Amino acid sequence: MPQYHPSTYGIHADDRINVLTDVAPPIHTSTTFRYPHNPDHLQPVPEDGEFMDLSTPLVYSRLASASTNRLETILAPLIYPAAKEEELDGSDGLANHVISYTSGLSAFHALLVNIVPKVIAISGGYHGCHGVIDLHKKMHSVKTIDLHADDATWDAAGLSKGDLVHLETPLNPTGEAFEIAKYAKRAHARGALLSVDATFAPPGLQDPFQWGADVVMHSGTKYIGGHSDMLCGVLATAKGAEGLKRAKTMRAERIFLGGVLGSLEGWLGVRSLRTLDLRVQRQSSNAERLVRWLHDCLDSKGEDQEAVKKVVSKVAHASLQESDMSWLKQQMPNGFGPVFSVYMKGMQQARRLPSKLRLFHHATSLGGVESLIEWRRMSDTEVDNTLLRVSVGIENWEDLKNDLLSAFKALADGAEGDEEVSVMNMEFRLRGAQVLEA
Numbered sequence: 001m002p003q004y005h006p007s008t009y010g011i012h013a014d015d016r017i018n019v020l021t022d023v024a025p026p027i028h029t030s031t032t033f034r035y036p037h038n039p040d041h042l043q044p045v046p047e048d049g050e051f052m053d054l055s056t057p058l059v060y061s062r063l064a065s066a067s068t069n070r071l072e073t074i075l076a077p078l079i080y081p082a083a084k085e086e087e088l089d090g091s092d093g094l095a096n097h098v099i100s101y102t103s104g105l106s107a108f109h110a111l112l113v114n115i116v117p118k119v120i121a122i123s124g125g126y127h128g129c130h131g132v133i134d135l136h137k138k139m140h141s142v143k144t145i146d147l148h149a150d151d152a153t154w155d156a157a158g159l160s161k162g163d164l165v166h167l168e169t170p171l172n173p174t175g176e177a178f179e180i181a182k183y184a185k186r187a188h189a190r191g192a193l194l195s196v197d198a199t200f201a202p203p204g205l206q207d208p209f210q211w212g213a214d215v216v217m218h219s220g221t222k223y224i225g226g227h228s229d230m231l232c233g234v235l236a237t238a239k240g241a242e243g244l245k246r247a248k249t250m251r252a253e254r255i256f257l258g259g260v261l262g263s264l265e266g267w268l269g270v271r272s273l274r275t276l277d278l279r280v281q282r283q284s285s286n287a288e289r290l291v292r293w294l295h296d297c298l299d300s301k302g303e304d305q306e307a308v309k310k311v312v313s314k315v316a317h318a319s320l321q322e323s324d325m326s327w328l329k330q331q332m333p334n335g336f337g338p339v340f341s342v343y344m345k346g347m348q349q350a351r352r353l354p355s356k357l358r359l360f361h362h363a364t365s366l367g368g369v370e371s372l373i374e375w376r377r378m379s380d381t382e383v384d385n386t387l388l389r390v391s392v393g394i395e396n397w398e399d400l401k402n403d404l405l406s407a408f409k410a411l412a413d414g415a416e417g418d419e420e421v422s423v424m425n426m427e428f429r430l431r432g433a434q435v436l437e438a
């Protein structure tokens with residue numbers, strides 16, 4: 001069988017399981033499925049618990065449904081871009097290494113339920129994952145240690161076999177990247193597993209398995225969904241017998257966690273994967289151009305540049321990590337993540353800029369076709385209050401640039417200073433929002 005490019009697999013990876021004549025995937029909503037009519041064909045549930053894979057006939061949609069199976073089937077060649085066609089299929093195939101969940105956080109919870117680590121090395125990144133760990137701390141003894149601490153500190157904390165090193169790269173909210181191979185080596189030297197939250201670099205931009213990840217996690221709500229209309233989480237395990245065993249166990253555990261992706265979301269996900277490669281390429285190149293333009297503005301002279309300099313203090317993005325390019329260019333050979341951050345000169349400017357934009361929605365989340373900007377203090381109490389997180393969409397990049405420039409100019413021309421205003425009421429509201437935020 002030929003091996004195809006991810007853009008081709010996004011359209012055709014499910015052809016082999018498509019027994020219908022529909023060109024567009026049908027919407028299935030049934031929660032339950034008839035057993036065979038012929039009693040001789042009835043197969044009672046095996047007792048080993050690991051009975052399910054993508055070819056198992058449908059029984060009840062908390063176990064699996066047609067649309068979620070289809071989504072996982074298409075995700076496999078995208079998540080394992082180096083896989084040969086014959087590695088994808090069959091009960092041992094890579095499609096069985098990919099498991100979808102109701103959300104990114106339910107996927108992370110499922111991972112912790114599966115591993116039950118005693119020590120987790122983690123630092124910063126999406127605060128929701130820390131919230132999930134807090135729930136586990138409530139249920140059993142697990143402690144966290146700084147991901148970036150040195151080996152001696154990890155060892156003193158007892159990080160060892162059966163524990164977890166959890167790396168988010170690129171990082172929420174700044175878009176900065178970390179070297180996966182370095183953390184894989186450190187984790188494996190201690191018998192620990194490395195999980196990589198690759199939400200900010202979806203398939204096409206980064207293959208964490210190539211650099212030693214044992215488990216890759218995505219908030220599928222972001223680029224995999226891509227249209228800001230579905231929640232989804234994904235876990236995928238490394239190639240090989242150990243990865244397959246873990247995936248089969250997690251698929252079986254998902255039945256009892258109950259966090260199975262809804263059929264309609266599965267269908268939306270299939271719709272989305274058709275264009276994943278196109279969308280992500282465009283978003284990544286748009287982001288890199290915008291970051292380059294902004295960064296150059298901070299370092300050059302001219303009317304536009306002066307307006308930018310008056311309000312912006314710094315831009316953060318993997319494309320600006322010049323001293324890391326020797327490994328970063330290899331880890332992200334096709335472009336950097338489509339999210340970057342802008343630090344404004346003051347909190348008031350960060351708070352006001354989004355309202356001056358026409359093409360960026362002021363909203364949380366990321367990864368959709370539409371550009372978003374978020375004054376991140378709206379949803380994260382820990383973050384620098386001058387930080388704006390930008391999720392770049394698929395619009396024309398120069399339109400986005402001109403929109404940003406007009407907003408910077410309006411802000412620079414305006415009377416708004418950065419006098420400290422009382423944010424007491426807002427802080428109160430934020431505490432509620434943080435729990436709900438994506």
Ligand SMILES: Cc1ncc(COP(=O)(O)O)c(C=O)c1O
Nearest residue numbers: 103104105126172199219221438
């Ligand atoms: C890096 C990262 N991981 C995980 C999540 C959680 O995903 P979900 O909102 O789908 O639960 C998010 C959400 O923003 C995220 O940015």
